[in-house]
Every structure is written in structure tokens, then in C-alpha cells.
Amino acid sequence: MKRQRAEQAGRKGELAAELFLRAKGWFILARRRKTPLGEIDLIARRSGTIAFVEVKWRKRAEELGLAVDEYRLRRVAAAVEAVAHEYATDGEDMRIDVILLAPGRLPQHIVNAWQP
Template sequence: MKRQRAEKQGRAGEGRAALWLQVKGWRILDRRRKTPLGEIDLVAKRGNVVAFVEVKWRATAAELDLAIDERRLARVAAAAEAVAHEYAKDGEDIRIDVLLLAPNLFPRHIVNAWQP
């Protein structure tokens, strides 16, 4: 039951993140993109930038500080690298972003979170 509730909350968080990005002028290209190397929560584009976005939803602001780490970012980066050619065309930049969400808080958008 706890896992199912977490999955449901995660999906709701991804929906909120997509909506927030759209309000900020991003176009959502894909959701929950699965690759052999992992899953990308959102693929979004604005101008000549394609962002592969990891979304983290937590119950409290304090939990958000521990929601993302180098291992998780590396997995998202590997998955993004495997499919970037499908979304980014010539001259478009790609990056890994993180969106952190918790109830009653403004989303925290970490731009270009992965820099190996």
C-alpha cells in the first residue's frame, strides 16, 4: 500500500511539474520516457534548449534536500544521453534539470543540475 501511494503521489508530482514548466513557457515533449538505462520523468523544450527533467515530490521541504543525489542524476544523464538524438536537433542544447516539489511550496527548479 505504501509503495502504491508513493507511486500515485509521484505521478501527481510529475503532472504538477509539467504544468509548472508549461506556465514558464516550456513545451512537454515526453513523459516517463523509459530507456534501458533508466527513466526520464519529463522531456521539455523551450527555445533551443531540451531539458531532461527529474521530478522529486516529497511530503516536506526538509525531505527535498535529500531527494536527489549524484547517483540518481548520473542515471538520468545516462538515460538522456541514450535518447537525446530523438529530441534535440542540430544546434539545440541539452541539459539535465531537477524540479523539487512539496505541498504548499513553490517548485524549486534546479537548472543544469548535472555537470560531470
Template sequence: MSAKREIAERRGREGEAQAAQWLAAQGWIILGERVKTSLGEIDLIAARQGIVAFVEVKWRRHPGNLAEAIDERRLARVAAAVEIVAHEYATGGEDIRIDVILLAPGTKPRHIENAWMP
């Protein structure tokens, strides 16, 4: 792995940890982190009040780049991964959804609920 890729990987992990802490402070219970499936990885899985959210976390160095951080192709990949594991996490009839958390230095986390609606 290149040094540049290693730095990006480390920043991504730090962003995921920050997002998990932020969600926990909002009353969410973190059920899973970096859940790998054959179709991709789910950054965070969190539950609160009858909802299980599968969360894609995007961190960018500059807030202006957050608008391009997530697109339909990326969300479709997350949705495919969610289909594989949703039954393992939503075991009590909870609603499931795919959320996105956007992070950048000097900004509050931006939580986009129900970001994927095919």
C-alpha cells in the same frame, strides 16, 4: 506491489503532472513524459528557446526532506538514460541539459537548471 509503494508511485505521477503544468506555464513545451530507456526513466522532457531539458522530478511530503531528494547517483542514472534518447529530442542543434524540479506541499516548485555537470 505493496500499498505503500503504490501510494508513492501515485504521488510521484501527480508530482510529475504538477511539474509539467508548471513548466508549461513558464513557456516550456513538454516533449515527453515518463520516457523509459534500458538504463532508467526520464520523468519529463521539455523544450524552450534552443534548449531541451531532461527533467528529474522529486516530490516529498515535507519541504525539509527536499534537500535529500536528489544526489549524484540519481543524476548519473538520469544522465545515462539521457544519452540513449537525447538525439531523438534535440534534433535541431539545441543545447541539452538535465534539470531537477523539487516539489513539496505548500511550497513553490524549485527548478534547478543544469543540475548535472559531470
């Protein structure tokens, strides 16, 4: 039951992140893109840039600082490597972004969060 609630909250967070990106002029290319190496929450394009976005939702804003770590970003990066060629064409820039969400707080968009 707890896992189901967490899954629902995660999906709501992903929808909120999608709406946030759309409001900033991003076009959503994919949602919850599964790969053999993991899942990418959102893939978006704007002005020659493809952003592979990890979305983190927490009940309390104080917990957001621990929501993303090197291990999680490395998994996202591995998933991106598996599918990047399907989305980035014609010399588009690629990056991994993170959007952090919590109730009562504006989304925090961390641009280019993974730089190995």
C-alpha cells in the same frame, strides 16, 4: 500499498512539474520516457533548449535536500545519453534539470543540475 501511494504521489508531482514548466513557456515532448538505462520524468523544449527533467516529490519540504544525489543524477544522465539524439536536433542545447516539489511550497527548479 505504500509503494502504490508513493507512485501516485510521484505521478501527481510530475503533473505539477509539467504544469509549472508549461506556465514558463516550455513545450512537453515526453513524459516518463523509459530507456534501457532508466526513466526520464519529463522532456521539454523551449527556445532552442531541451531539458531532461527529474522530478522529486516529498511529503515534507525538509526532505527535499536529500531527494537528489549524484547517484540519481548519474542514472538520469545515462538515460539521457540513450535517447538525446531523438529529441535534440539542429544544434539545440541540452541539459538536465531537477524540479523539487512539496506541499505548501512553490516548485524549486534547479537548472542544469548535472554537470559531469
